[in-house]
Amino acid sequence: MPEPVGDRPVLVRIGAVGVCGSDVLRFGVGKGYGFPLVLGHEMSGTVVEDSPSGAFTSGDRVAIFPCLPDAADPMTEIGEFTLGTHYDYFGSRRDGGLEEYLSVPERNLVRLPEGVSLVEGALVEPAGVALHAVRKATVPANATALVIGAGPIGLLAAQWLRVLGVVRVLVSDIDERKRRVAEHLGFDTIDPTGSTSDARVMEATGGRGVDIAVEASGLGITFLQAVHAAAHRGQVVLLGDLSTDVDLPKETVSRILRRELTLLGTWNARITPRGQSEWDMVVASIGRTVNVADLVSHVFELEQAQSVFEDLADRSVWANKTVFAVSDEAKAEADAALAASFSAKQVP
Template structure:
């Protein structure tokens, strides 16, 4: 079968690889519907962050069930999103359903071959069915939407809350939408990218052009000097995290959603202000997919296409065979992009052509 396989630094090849082998309990053979490009994929490609080579990238993906020999709940043709983390049985955190907080786990597209391929075997437990009329590109957004939801569920949203999201990329845009869904009266979004800010404006958000001044100053000016009660840092830029801390109101909450791109130095005055304002800082990682039927991923699927909008965030959908060229352009930033996906299955390619 065909796959986009990373052979080394900046060396991605679209080539034939062996058919996959069953994995996990009640393995299900799937055809990959669509697969998204995460920022971590770009780091693995262009910055040497892969665990090993060769590696098939891709952990944000949708699927069409091909065979489910041991499952009475799945049928050929069912559409699904697939949770990419394979927890280790016997791990204490996994035993209480906190798979992402466990140790010794496996991971599609990171520690083992992922979804930039035509077919995969996945454990039945990893399958989350979606409506059969949901576009496969939208179903591939369940994973990042789940990451954003998990982060936003960390905070307590007070009455008439104002929130600020720093970063209007896909994760920041999803976080902003979740804050609105979860009850924030006002959500501001800051970025330096005009096109991403335009997208957020079309989605009904107030925007802050961070090119025009210090984000913390602009956020306070937009809130009568108080600052937002909730601030989400969604860029991974160390400077933006400092701005997030400086933006927050008294007893504000700051969510660290972006994975930092470098070391962070906090000045003594910043730490003193953090203490005296009694800020709460939240770390967040991945999503919680238990209990099945009432998990964060189930909540994402219920809201997709209703009040959670992903189509506006998708800037490029290309065939998987173009992956080597696409990754080169993403790495050298020769194209503008927001969310990039590959349409793998013929059904996904047809949906893109007719949309």
């Protein structure tokens, strides 16, 4: 059983854990702060005991915010937990959710609404990351947007853009199956094969470009394409953590200057202020205005983790969102989750 963690710790039985691309890098490349390490920062669970304040009672289903802020950090004082210098983090800097139980500070728990499964609850964290990113941009009237990358984060960003008032969202990806998922969710899609995302966008917008371009692939080349897809006074949101270096050609810098573009960096999400945070918005929107269920392509059990991570690291299987069902409750929901998911129907 885990040792108590943080202020007013609560024992949580882990329900489901989503696999992030950063988890695959930690497993396959060794990109981590230290080993051995239990992976998993996209987590849902069930409260085992009443919380110290009584805000949570045994049996409550919760999503778990993975960042453990440093109380002495100035960023913590203003609620920007993940912008601190010395924060801790489940599944990254300390053991995470791919185990049966976790001790979690009460402040890091957000109750899941009635009817939201534990499998869906594991997607609260990436949904929060995507929401935090697109909220950086100002949405003008009759706005258009581009999202490069139709993975889970990209498709969540596209949905949040629509929720926040963007009239037309274009989604670009070289993966035909991921484009199908995007189309199923109601988005116009772009196939950049044989061309580039920015060139396709210019065709689709009559040469104007888009008001908001979101880079969600994490590649240097797609970062440049996002810049070149932006209209005058457009905004470029850098959501993907680049896996390659990028050089800024003179032409690209000139475009940023002459079009007066705004480049927006984003990192993680906010759980403050209580009741009106981005995470509160996520749990209130799941199953209503935001669809996470159709993103889940696979649900596995904890005992399969080794082979699953090997396949993901080797890219030997197609996957959209992979989730581990850890608790018996989550395992009982797995079949229904896959039966209801459009992504699961794309698995060969």
